[in-house]
Amino acid sequence: MKGLVVVIGVVLIVLGGVALVFQGITYTTHQKILEVGPLKATAATERTIPLPPILGGLALGVGVVLLIVGSRKS
Numbered sequence: 001m002k003g004l005v006v007v008i009g010v011v012l013i014v015l016g017g018v019a020l021v022f023q024g025i026t027y028t029t030h031q032k033i034l035e036v037g038p039l040k041a042t043a044a045t046e047r048t049i050p051l052p053p054i055l056g057g058l059a060l061g062v063g064v065v066l067l068i069v070g071s072r073k074s
Contacts, residue, residue: 005070012063019056025049 026048034041 002070005066009063009066009068009070012059012066014063016056016058016060016063019051019059020053022051023053023056024051 026046029045029047031043031045032040033043
């Protein structure tokens with residue numbers, strides 16, 4: 001059980017660090033604008049889902065706490 005807590009702690013630390021560095025998830029969508037016979041026109045739109053720094057810091061903090069709790073000897 002303690003091994004699982006340590007693994008979850010490490011995953012949260014990594015995800016929190018990534019969230020603090022990148023501060024958002026960017027993705028591209030493609031829309032079909034015009035289609036006439038064999039001719040096609042598309043538009044690419046880039047969108048960003050912002051991740052607040054508090055979310056990354058919170059994940060980082062909880063990960064550190066879980067890592068400490070999981071590594072304690074009982």
